[in-house]
Structures are given as structure tokens and as C-alpha cells.
Amino acid sequence: MNIRVLLLLFMAHLLTDFGQGSIPIVGQYLRDTAGLTLSQVGTLTLVSSLLSAVVQPLVGIYSDRARNGWMIPLGLAAVGAGVWGLAHASTYAWQLFFVALTGVGVATFHPEGMRAAHYASGGRTTGMSIFQVGGNAGYGLGPAAAGAAIAAAGVAGWPGGARRPGVGGGVRRAVLPAVRAVRGGGAAVAGAAWTGGAGESGEPGDLTGRGKPAPSRAGQPSAPSQDRWGPAAMVLTVVALRAAFQFGLTTFLPIYYVEVRGGDPARSGLVLSLYLLVGALGTLVTGPIADRIGPRRYMALAMALLPVLHLATLATPGSWMLLFLALQGFFLVSQYAVSVVLNQLYVPNHLALVSGLNVGLGITVGGIGAATAGWIADAVGLVPTLMGMSVLPVIATVLAVRLPEPQPEPAAHTA
Template sequence: MRKVVSTLTTAAARTAVLRTGTVYAILFAISSVHLLNDTMQAVVSALFPVFKDSLHLTYGQMGWIAFTLNMTSSVMQPIVGYFSDKRPMPWMLPAGMGMSLLGMAGLAYAPGFIYVLLSVVFVGLGSAVFHPEGSRVVYFASGGRRGLAQSIYQVGGNTGSSLAPLMTIFIFLPLGQPGAIWGTLLAAAAIAVLLRVVPWYKTQLNEHGKPAKKGRAAAAAPSAAPATRSVILFAMSVLVIMVFARSWYMSGISNFYNFFAEEKYGLSVKAAQVPIFLFMAAGVLGTFFGGVLADRIGRKRMIVSSIGGAAPFALLLPHLALGWVYPVSFVLGFILMSGFSVSVVYAQELIPNNVGMASGLITGFAFGMGALGAIVLGHAAEAWGLDKVMNYTSILPLLGLLAVLLPPDRRAAS
């Protein structure tokens, strides 16, 4: 009897969450922290042209740096999410930013490759701690508009990532490696914002309860037919492969396309950052509009449209004349990233009683596996040349077409 009452209480609590409406102040606050967090991660790749000269790093070593960052920030996410699903810990939000602050300080003064790796570990762990709890804040603040809420949250992160080329041009090329010390201000600003978000988050946990135990998902969403374990496993496997391919491709663009542009088109270090910025800035817009559109047409349709529409542009990019690189980079970034936040929401709706773990798998583990691409591409560039590497990576988005095999999402089925 107690179990039945507990289930009904949880269902009522989650219904109350939907009725409170979308809390935009909290969504924009947590999105701004996401921006600051991902900007700190972007500092690492923005420093690559500087590290190449100041520390005399090879493409392979830069691949290992990107790998270390992505592995620590990503693979740890589903682990943190698994435990925080059982016991949410709001204090982890500012604690994670504190770890990133230490990492930023270390990058500014790292005297060699090993010290850079150690600093990157702190930045990565801070991000791994932040993302699962941040996703749960978004869950409470969404008011039922999950696609829109996740898009607002993800726009912050993608905006931070898109700043890497601008930081290279305006900060690190003029100031060199010590310019990374400015990253500590990003961490401090994030902590200040989180000190306002954490009390609200604690109130939501107290009023609406902690994540549902097994068997409560149907009570939380009675209109949706519960997915079987085999369907969930298959769908999550397809999502992980899809995000893996997309993140591996983006690793090639964000970490090595600037060097490719320098070689192929004879661009300067600064000019070679422009196509990357256009790609990432367009991705910010695509993330937002993709989430809004997914609330109307369904998650699966948006995911398939994103991947299917991006593949032709990815195949074209390495072969274009310089004048076409800029518009194609923009269109490619917009379409490719329009399905990113939607993938997260789709995963969360597959396993609604494990929101943190679902978020960690899609934004964390899959990206961490994609980080292997940074190492492979770095060493492949040394062995075969960047021209061949960019051609080979352009095929990767085609793997995303596996999304057509995904089962219908809850919104489309209802």
C-alpha cells in the first residue's frame, strides 16, 4: 500500500512540475553557465595554434590533448549521472566549476605537454560534474516544453564552443599561452550564477521529489506506452552510434580544419579560423531552431532531417573553392546541429526515470568515444596528410542515417 501511495505521489508531483510552466529565468541562468563551461573547454582547442609554436607540439600530441579533455568531460558524465539520479547533489554544480577554475590556471602556465594534459583533466572533470545536474535543472524548469528547454540550455553550450576561433584570433595569438588565465574569470562568473540557481534547484527536489524509481515511469507519463528493455537498448545503441559519428566529424572540423585551410588555401592562422567560427556559430542557431521544431514535428523526424540534410554538405566541403567554403560551412553547421538537443530529449524520454544517465550517455559517453577521433585524426594527418583525413571524415555523417531505424518518439506517437 505504501508503494502505491508513493507512486501516486510521485506522479502528482511530476504533474505539478508541468503545471508550473516554463521557468525561463532558471533556463537562461543555467544556459549561461553552460556557455561559460563550454567556453572553458573551447579554450583548450583555441590554444592549439599557440601550443604548436610555444611548446612545439605535434598533431598527434594535440590529438591526445583533445582526447584527454573529451574523455574526462564525457565518459564520466553517465557515471556521475547514474549516481546523481539516485541522489541528486546540487552542491556539485559550483564544485565542478571550481575544478575547471584550477584547470584554467594550470593551462596558462603549463611548461610542457604532460602539464597541459593534467590541467585539461581538471577542466574535463569540472564539465563532467556539471552536465548531469544541469540537465536535471532544465528538466524541472521546462514546464513540459522539453524540446524548447533543452535547446535553450544547449544553445549556451554551443555558443561557448563556437567562441574558440575568436579566442584564438583576439586573445591567444596576441597574448600567447598566459592569456588562458582569463579563463579563471569564466569559472568565477559561473560559480556566482550557480549560487543563485542551487537554492531553486533544492526547492524543486524538496517539492516535487527525486527521480522516479523503476516502475514509476508509466505514472509519470501515462499517455505513452512504456518501451520494452530491448527497444530501449536498441534505440540507445543507435543514438550513441549516431552521436559518435557526428562528434568524430566535429572533432576533425574543430581541431584540424584550420590547419587544412592553411595548407589548401594558403590562409593565415587568423583567416583559417573564420570557416570554423561560421560552422560553430551556425550550429548555435541550428540547435535552438531544431529544438523548437522538434516540439512540433516530433523528435525522430527532426533527428533524421538533421543528419540526412547535413551529409551532402559534409561530403562537398573538402572539395570546394575558397569562396564556397564560407556559406557551405554555415549551412552545414546549422543543419548538423539542429538535431543535437533533440537527441538528448529523445534519450531522456526513452528512460524518463534516469534523466541524468540519459543525458550523460548522449552528451557525455558518446562524445567521449568520439574523442578517439582526435587521436586517430591527429596521427593520420601526420601519416597521410590533412587533405586525405578531411576527405575520409566527410563520410562520417552518413552513419547518422541509422536514425531512420529509431522507434517513434513519444510525442509523435501521442
């Protein structure tokens, strides 16, 4: 594994999802300050998701052909502009526009980032987990940072509130070194041939996959593995169901915490961050476990635990709720890297495309799930809606246990 490149990708992923992770908290405060309904809050998520879904597979196709690493910083910049605009938008139409811009940024970043992480990791779940945990950590830190900044300075104070002493100083100290590192390593991440690692070609410094076919252990060129789109489609269905479940939960958990549990609005971001950051920890911890028992088995096991943990979160008080919420985040979020690796094993000849579909379809259905949950919650109430969402991981578990074993990676990828 090329640890240097993986760490640079980790930082870029953290920054991209840091901005995206703040959107649910901004939505919660816009519900109070701008009078948005639950369905309007859910629609903000939906718009971002739909734009991401449309763009992401297209970027994946382009990335498989052109292998243009500059899509990574370009996506990061679009997310930053979108988050800033959302915080300063004066009308709902402009809020929708800037949320859409964040979706385009996310779609631009992920396919090329995942393709690069695949080569840098040698196709291992452990290496992909390093990349994925950056996004999980950023997505988890975003709500806490946004909640603190907005509580101190209002919605327009985010992201500008990060400049206030005591509000965003810690975030700034953590994020700015990452920005400098990504900028300093830009030639390594965005160049056509990144130095210091072995790519698909097996040649040092080539993480683009442009080289010759990797030789087998016997010294003969290995036959290319065939794409298996049937099992990949099943994984994508599991990803879609999981995303609908997670997006509905992350969109309305802050509102549930404040309006149903009577929690402090200023702490709602911390509750959401707890859920997401424990998930980031799960991604890092479970990478070696998935490598040992297989990504298919791990995904099925983790998915089977979610309905019980979700209902326990809604049924238990105080600290018990937080404990079950943290466990739910651990087993849900940790599946993201596993599902990416699994689909890359099923479709080894279109890595960026299948990665883009993995993220794009998940974001799309997740956005639709969040918007649908908002419409249902406006009609029947928030608590029944959240409880009903537990059926989604049940269906996903049934599909996950029926997946076939993937073909092993070629020797050059796993050495």
C-alpha cells in the first residue's frame, strides 16, 4: 500500500465530506429561522443527492478514460462554495441552488478519489478504509462544527463562524494543516503518475492504471477478470437501501433530538457527530476484519444488526439512547468501504464507474429517502416514520446474504 498517497486522499476526503456533513445541522436551524417544513428540509437533501447522482457516473466514465486527478481538488472547491452559499442564501430557491452545488462537488470528487485509493491500497479493504474514514470523519466533524458556529453566530456564521475565537478555532487548527498538505501534495495526487507506489501496472509510481497488464505469479500475463454486473447490481441495491435509511436518520435525528427528546439545539450537532464519528472509527477498525472474513460476510453481518440497534435507539432514554446510536453508527457507516471494495471485485475493469455508481446511487436514493421521510413525517409524525425506517436494513440483509463470493484480486494487486 502507498500510505503517503492514501493519507493525502484521506485529507481531501475529510475536507469534502466536512462541508457536506454540516448540511443537516444548517437545515435544522433553517427550519427555525426560515420556517422550513420537514418536507422542505428533506428536499434540500434530495436536490443535493439528485445532482450528485446525475454527475457521478458521468465523472466515473470520464475518470476511467482520462484518469484526471484534478477532479479531486475541483470537487473539494465546489463543496466549499456550496456550503458557504447555503449559509448566506436569502431565499429557499437560492438554498436549493447552493445545496445542488455541493452535490456536484461531491460527485466530482468521489469517483476519481476512489479509483486512486484502489490503486494506492492494492485493492485491500484496509487501504480503502483509510480513504473512507477520512470522509466519515469529515462528515462526523461537520455537524459539531456547524452547530457550535451557528449557535454562537447564527446561520450566516457558518462557515464564517470558524474564524471566531473559541467557536471554530479547533476546527481551523485541524483543517488548515490538511488543506496545506493536500495543496503541497497536489502534484502527487493530481498528476498523471503519482510517485512512490505500485499501481495496476505494477510499476513504481504508476497509480493511474495506464501501464501494462500485471504479470501473474508464474511470470505470465494474467487474464483480465470478467465483470460480474449481476452481483454488483445486488450490492448497489443494498447500498441504496442503506443510504435511504442513513440519510433519513441523519436528516431528522437533530430535529428528533430537539423536538421529541427535548434536547438542547446547540448540542444536536454533537449527537449527530457522535453517530458519524463512531462510524468513522468503525470504518478503520473493521477494514482488517473484512479483509479476514471477506467483505460479503462482514456487510451481511453488520446490516443484520441495524434494525435492532435502531429500534433500541428510539426506545431507550438518555445515555442508553446515545450508546445504541453510537453502535448503530459503528455498524452502518463501516459498511461503506466494504461495499466499494466488494463492487470493485465484482467489476474490476470499470473501477471508477462502479465506484461512482456506488456513491451516486446511494446518494440519490438516500436523498429520495430523506425527502420521502419528511413528507411522511409531516403526515403521520416523526417518531412513527423513524420507526418504520427499520424495515430498510431488514430487506438489505436478505439481499446481502444471497451475494456470491467475489473473485480474488490478481496477484499484483494483493502483493
